[in-house]
Every structure is written in structure tokens, then in C-alpha cells.
Amino acid sequence: MTHTDFRPFQTDLDADEALALLQATTNGADDGELFVERRVSESLLLDDQRIKSASYNAAEGFGLRAVRGEVAGYAHSTHMTMDALRRAAETARLAVGDGGGVLADPPPATNRRLYGDADPIAGVAFAPKLDVLRAIDDFLRGLDSRVVQVSASLAASLQQVEILRPEGMHLRDTRPMCRINISVIVEQDGRRESGSAGGGGRTGLEGWVTPESWQPLAREALRIALVNLRAEPAPAGVMDVVLGPGWPGILLHEAIGHGLEGDFNRKGSSAFAGLMGQQIAARGVTVLDDGTIPDRRGSLTIDDEGTPSGRNVLIEDGVLVGYMQDRQNARLMGVRPTGNGRRESYAHAPMPRMTNTYMQAGDTDPAAILADLKDGIYAVGFGGGQVDITNGKFVFSCTEAYRVQNGRVGAPVKGATLIGDGATALTKIRAVGNDMTLDPGMGTCGKAGQWVPVGVGQPTLMIGGLTVGGSAA
Numbered sequence: 193m194t195h196t197d198f199r200p201f202q203t204d205l206d207a208d209e210a211l212a213l214l215q216a217t218t219n220g221a222d223d224g225e226l227f228v229e230r231r232v233s234e235s236l237l238l239d240d241q242r243i244k245s246a247s248y249n250a251a252e253g254f255g256l257r258a259v260r261g262e263v264a265g266y267a268h269s270t271h272m273t274m275d276a277l278r279r280a281a282e283t284a285r286l287a288v289g290d291g292g293g294v295l296a297d298p299p300p301a302t303n304r305r306l307y308g309d310a311d312p313i314a315g316v317a318f319a320p321k322l323d324v325l326r327a328i329d330d331f332l333r334g335l336d337s338r339v340v341q342v343s344a345s346l347a348a349s350l351q352q353v354e355i356l357r358p359e360g361m362h363l364r365d366t367r368p369m370c371r372i373n374i375s376v377i378v379e380q381d382g383r384r385e386s387g388s389a390g391g392g393g394r395t396g397l398e399g400w401v402t403p404e405s406w407q408p409l410a411r412e413a414l415r416i417a418l419v420n421l422r423a424e425p426a427p428a429g430v431m432d433v434v435l436g437p438g439w440p441g442i443l444l445h446e447a448i449g450h451g452l453e454g455d456f457n458r459k460g461s462s463a464f465a466g467l468m469g470q471q472i473a474a475r476g477v478t479v480l481d482d483g484t485i486p487d488r489r490g491s492l493t494i495d496d497e498g499t500p501s502g503r504n505v506l507i508e509d510g511v512l513v514g515y516m517q518d519r520q521n522a523r524l525m526g527v528r529p530t531g532n533g534r535r536e537s538y539a540h541a542p543m544p545r546m547t548n549t550y551m552q553a554g555d556t557d558p559a560a561i562l563a564d565l566k567d568g569i570y571a572v573g574f575g576g577g578q579v580d581i582t583n584g585k586f587v588f589s590c591t592e593a594y595r596v597q598n599g600r601v602g603a604p605v606k607g608a609t610l611i612g613d614g615a616t617a618l619t620k621i622r623a624v625g626n627d628m629t630l631d632p633g634m635g636t637c638g639k640a641g642q643w644v645p646v647g648v649g650q651p652t653l654m655i656g657g658l659t660v661g662g663s664a665a
Contacts, residue, residue, distance in 0.1 A: 198352045200228045200254075201362070204272035211360055214256070217281045218358045220291015223259040223519055224284070225497060226356040228252075228272075229538040233349035234313045238325035240341050246322075248313075255538040258284040259520050260293050266541040296523055298359050302500040306486050306493045307394035309366035312348040315396040321346050324401045332376050332410050338421070339414070340384070341377040346370075348397050355498045363498040369489070369645060370397045371633065374409050378417045385423070385606075387416030388591075391632035393487045416573065416592050419604045426608035426662030427595065432568040432622075433610060433658045434561055434596065438629035440571060441648035445549050446579045447586040447614030448479065450639070452506045453532070453544040454515040456581055458525050463584040463615045464512060472512045473618035476554050479507040481516055483531055483547030489633040490548040490647035492531070497542050501531035506549075507618075518544045536642040546637060550649030554624025558652035561623045563599040569608055569660055570594040570601055584614035587661075609661035617655050625652030 201207040210226060218224035230252040237245045254277065255268040265287025267280035328344040348370040355363040371392030377384055389412035391400065399405060435443065456462035464472060473479075483492045483501030492501040497519050506514050517525070518533030521544055534545035562570060570593060577588035590608040594601050630649035637646040 198230045200272060200354060201356070205277060206274055209274060210277060210356060213277055213281045214356060215358050217256065217258050217285045218288070218295065220293055221258045221260050221288045221295065222293040222523060223296045224257050224358060226254060226256050227496065227535070227538055228254045228354045228356070229351065231349060231351045231537065232313060233347070235345060235347040236321055236325060237343070237345040238329060239343045241329055243322060243325070253538040254280070255541070256280040256284045257541055258288050260288045260291070262524065263287045264520065264541055268539045295358060296519060298357050298361050299363070299494070299497065299499040299529070302494065304493060304500065306484060306491045307368060310368060310396050311350050312368045312370045312396040313350060315398050316401055321397070321401065324406065328374060328406055328410055331407060332414060335411070335414060336378065336418070338378040338380050339376055340379045343375040345373045346397060346401070353496070357498065361498070363494055365493050367492070368394050368396060370395060370400060372400045372406060372409065374406070374413045376413045376417050378414070378421055380421055383421065385417050385420035387413045387418070387420060389413040389416070390634050393489050393633040394491060395487050419592060420606060423604040423606035424595070425664040426569070426593065426605035426660065427664045428660060428662040430657055430659050432565055432654060432656050433660065434565050434568065434570045435650065435653045435655065436570070436572040437558070437625065437627045437652050438649060439631040439634070440574055441550055441631060441650035442574050442635065443577070443586065443588055443610070444479070444551055444650055445546060445635070445637070445646065445648045446577055447584055448618060449481070449546050449549045450579065450581050451584055451614060452515055453546070454517040454521040454525060455544050457515050458521055461582050463582065463613070467512050470512055471510050472615065473507050473510040474621040475510045476624050477507060477510050477618060477621055478505065478552040479549070480505050480552065481532065481546055481549045485548055485647070488548050488630065488647045489635060489645045490546065492547060495531045495533045495542070496535045497529070497533035499529045499531045499533060501547060504530045504532070516544045516546060518542050534644050536644055540642050543640065543642070545639060545644055546646050548630065548647030548649070550628065550630060551624070551651065551653070553626050553628035553651045556623045556625050558625040558627050561625055561652050561654050562596065562601060564623065565596045565654065566598060568596050569605065570596050571608070571610065585612070586614060587611050605662065607663050611659040611661055617658065620656040621653055622656050623654040627651050
């Protein structure tokens, strides 16, 4: 079955009856929709010279929502039948009660398309995908005798959605996604270290399975592993830190981005609640959430409520100027939706979520930023981290970092963690580089148990006075 076959209101649901049910469910409500989805996905993993797993999954279903004030009734089903939709309508209607709401205006229409609709799974046959994974393993083992283990994976999916609004509007989107990951473990004198690299986006796999595409990723994974092989214990203490461009924007995403999602601010649980129009960051700091970048992992032609995605400025020259909003939260705060209403699948209600969140470039040469670092850490790569949304406090582990003294980049360090809080870190940004870079397309964001693909990015930054956790004596 191809994606062109997904016409749920022609094959599974009666279009007229479904609309009548939706209208009855949302009568007296503020908002609501019927979200119908089909998703097919495939993933292949090679580990230690063996194909460890190969999976294919197909799922479809619907979610019906009715919103009244701060309450939302939501019911979903994997059964694409009118009987299931009738039962869902009874459940969702409970949130409306006696009604009294005024149905919000529908989202504006758009003819913009930010990505193609080709099936990324069918674009490359199964056997060549296995050949690519084996070729990655052979390539890395041939590059360096210290390589003892290689893991490589390919993943692709195609999500097709149709949103029915109470006004009768049908909104459709077909969303491809692909990703490649490469990890390598090296060993020397009894010491083992690892490195990884990857990429992806809303494209087909064709552009990632050629040697010209995956060999640079394999070399990068090996480079990081070899850097870590000679890394020294990281120092500990309060010191200035320079963050590299691109993927280190994950710290910005976690420590600051979540705090700028509208629901946290409406409820007063964000460290940035009540600060609209105030200076919350150093001059020169401008942060955006932009779901309109073609083919990027976090981009959306329309969000999961049907609102066209936007290029939303959150912080401008250090001043808080905007939050990310879905339709319900925007109405409750008296502002417009920003195209950030996202959900993991038909089984989840939408909420304000990030798309591609990044800091704009400044005008400082990155080399000059490093030259100004007298005693600190240059953090190039990040792994896992934890953030408390209520106060912005974060702890992030570095996967690639270097000791810097008197402007000279020295030995790599191992075991470094960065500790601080987003609100304070924003005010301590001392320099913004001119080299803004987006990540290669690897990010996945969790919130309230839901996971969605996202993008991050930033230029080289210097932040003063972060706490660095390390193990050096």
C-alpha cells in the first residue's frame, strides 16, 4: 500500500457523518478537531558485524478532541470505523458540558510545502540498505586498527495526516523522515572510548546511503572516539565556557526553549513566566523557533492542529518577545497560535512544542571568542542532560570538550558536566559568534510522555561562570 491510498474519509469513515459527529461534539465548545493518521516506519541496525534488528511497522487511527476553556476532552482509537468514532464523540463531548463557548476561527490556509511527499522507505530497496550498513562497518574497521565495535542504523518513516475541522475544512500533510546513526568504539592499551555521528531530515534515504554522505559521518564518529581516547579527567569548578556551534544548541533547547513554551508560562510554572517585554538575556542574543526551514527534522508544513508553522522570534536582542503557542493556550492567553501545536501521534492531544529552535549569529569571529577564554572549557558535543522547567536548572554531560587556558585549546577532557540554570546563563553570554549552524538532524524531544522530532542550532558562544563538574584532582 502506498501513501497515495490514505484517504480515510473515502475508504474508512463517512465524510458527512464524521463532520456531523464532530460538529455535535464541539457544539458550545471553544475548539476541536478530528485528527486522522497513518504512519509507516522501518529501521535497521547493524551491531558488531551482525544485523541485529530489522523492523517494519504500520499503524493508523484517529483522535477526536473537544476544548472548552482549560479543559479538553480527547478520545482516540485504532479502529477506523464509524462505530468507534461515535463512541469517541460521546467521550470527548464530556469536556464541553453545558457549552457556552464560541468556536475559534479556523487556522489560515497555506499552499506552502516545506518537504516532498516521496516515500522514504520505498526509495531505497531493502537489500541495498543492508549493504550500506555492512559497508560502514568495513570502512571504519579499515580506517583504524583500534576500532573494536561499530554500530550503524538506518531509519525512515512516512506520516500521513488529515485534520477535519468543525467548519468542514480538511487539512492534509504527508511528512517523510529519515535518519542515519553511526557509533564506533575504539580500544588502546586496555582503554575503550566511543564516538558517534549522524544526520537526517524530512527527505528520502537516497541522499544518505551514498558513500559521499555516510563516509564523512563515519570519519567524524571515529574522530570523536579517538579524541576521547586521549582525553584527561575534566577539571571542576566555576569557570567560563565556550560552546561550539550546531548541536550544542541542545542546551539552549532544553534549558531555555521549554521554558518559552506557552503552557508553562500561562500556568506560571516557567522561570520566564510574567517576563514578557523584559530583558532576560544579554544584548545581542536573539532566539527563534522556526518550523519553516525546508527539509529540516523539526519543520512542519502545518502543525498537528492545522496551523501553518511559523518563524517565531522568542527573544530579540535579549528581550523576551514571544512564546510558542498551540490553539488552546493561545486563546487562553489572548494571543495568536504560532504553529507549535504538536502531538506524538493520533493517540495524544496536542500541546505547545518546539520545532527548530536556534540562536541567531552574532558578529564575533569564533577564533576571537576562544582567544578570550583565559581559563575554562570548550564544549563541542553534548550527550544526555536533565532540566527542571520551573527554575531552568540543568545538568548536561559533554561528549567532546577541551581544556582552554590563556586562549589556547589544550587537551581533550573526559567526564565534564555543565551545571547551571537557563535564565542566569542567558544573562552571562559574553560573546556570540558569526558561525550559526543547525544540527545535522538528530534531535528528538520529550514532554509529558510525548516524543517529537526537533532541530536545534546556535553559533559559538561564551558563557561566563558556569559550574563544571569533573573528576580531576
